[in-house]
Amino acid sequence: MPISLQKGQQISLAKEAGPSLQTVRMGLGWDAIKKKGFLGFGGGSVDVDLDANALMFDASGQLVDAVWFRQLQSKDGSVRHSGDNRTGAGDGDDETITVDLTRLPASVQTVVFSVNNYTGQNFSQVDNAYCRLVNTQGDQEIARFNLSVQGDHTAMILASLKRSGNDWTMTAIGTPRAGARTPTTCPTSAPTCKTDSGGMGCKARSGRANPYRPFPLTQRTVPSWLFPSRKAATSP
Known part of the structure; x- marks a missing residue:
């Protein structure tokens, strides 16, 4: 049964999905905003364009690579974006980012997922917005994070995958950011x-x-507690 993640919660991917886990997919889904018409009829809808991003960092917290709507694949091909969905129309995941954990370079210690609302509505206005992590083997959902209850901001650091020996730890971050x-x-x-x-x-x-x-794709967008070595290096 998938875990409904709360902000700050951590899970072991090996424990939840098994030690044979090789490839995971972050799915981002949402619906267009329904407009209310006269007496509840004929209101139509407003398109919403959320954008999923994946940022790859080394052990010191330096940005190694990024996957987003302008770069749909990492340089080594281990991380792939499904493409830009600009409306939220249809059922299921509207954008996905697939990560082959076995192909990630050894220099990549952390993968951070973020989302921004390109059309500018805040998350409290967007219907049925969520992100989820799926084991592609058997298409089994591991964890889910509800975005529609996250407040009046237009961007968010969603979650991270961090190496832990031979395992990967997923942390639900849920840190809001303002789009620009x-x-x-x-x-x-x-x-x-x-x-x-x-x-x-x-x-x-x-x-x-x-x-x-x-959403800016730089290490400055990510909470510093994810990278203790970076914090120590910048301390007086």
Whole structure:
């Protein structure tokens, strides 16, 4: 039975999924916001675009690689993104990130999953938002984290996978972050454009520029307690 994770809770993947665990998938799901019409009829819906990210760190807390909508695969191919879902339409996971634990470089000690709301609504407004961790062998769900009850912010550090000998420990982090606005806009001639500004990206829909930029993909976005060695190195 999958565990419903609470903020700060840790689980051993080997204990929950068995020592033969090789590949896990982080699934992110949500629904469009339903608008209320007159007397409850004909309200329609508002699309929501959540973006899943995976950040890979070494033992000292330095960012090694990142997978997100602009880079759908890590440099070594061990981490893969399913692609950008911009509406939340359909059942089940809307975006997934698959991690082959057996192929991760030895230098990668921690994988951190984060999510940002590209369209800018806060999580309290988004219906049925969740993330879950799945053992791809048998498609068995290991743990789940409810995002829709997480408050009035637009980005979050979801969870981490950290090496522990031959095992991996998953920690539900649930640390909120605020998304950022940028004055940079995309050319209206392209249905999808991406501009690079310090690792950020921009998407434009239907010829309209969207000034919302994704969650920063840097080590500064991650709680320092995940990397005690980094904290010690920066202490006076």
